[in-house]
């Protein structure tokens with residue numbers, strides 16, 4: 001399932017006790033919490049790439065408040081993961097969506113994110129899923145056709161790699177922020193659905209499209225978590241209890 005991330009290698013990795021090793025003896029330790037770090041030095045965007053610990057903690061607290069539960073249900077309704085599925089979540093963050101879907105459906109889950117903080121948090125909470133630190137923008141370190149379902153939930157998108165790792169009869173679920181997502185703190189956004197469908201048009205056909213919108217009443221602490229989660233300094237008048245809208249466009253694609 002896993003491939004060596006070293007450029008010009010990409011040989012299969014096999015598990016050997018507490019590490020993964022390829023035929024050329026490139027070796028990757030499995031962390032105490034259970035994830036494997038396959039991030040190559042040239043694939044780091046910075047010294048500590050991806051979400052910071054503060055962002056991961058803020059997002060997890062928002063999930064734990066239950067405010068993203070309707071989004072999770074809507075994703076399950078359109079993607080319909082089942083026990084027989086092998087699922088990749090590319091840009092999985094703290095693992096809330098994949099970990100919850102794997103818990104509910106018993107599908108085989110594999111989550112990739114560039115942030116060590118996010119993957120470590122995911123591995124601690126959802127030990128039944130395989131968690132991998134890697135830069136999925138460049139290379140998803142998995143064999144061709146490994147997955148029957150690929151998820152990209154408000155993450156960066158890599159159509160060519162998604163297509164490569166997806167089975168011929170596999171499906172791809174892309175979730176993007178809808179224009180009214182967090183409108184109270186960021187203002188109205190663009191409608192990105194059309195452009196996203198175009199981005200995938202060469203590799204995928206659109207099967208289904210839906211929008212899920214929910215609101216949550218947040219106290220000052222919740223607003224502080226949002227501030228960390230979106231890295232956005234907010235004006236003082238927003239940092240008080242308020243109603244927050246969460247909204248996603250969900251696009252389900254199949255392969256041609």
Ligand SMILES: [Zn+2]
Nearest residue numbers: 004009022026
């Ligand atoms: Zn190798």
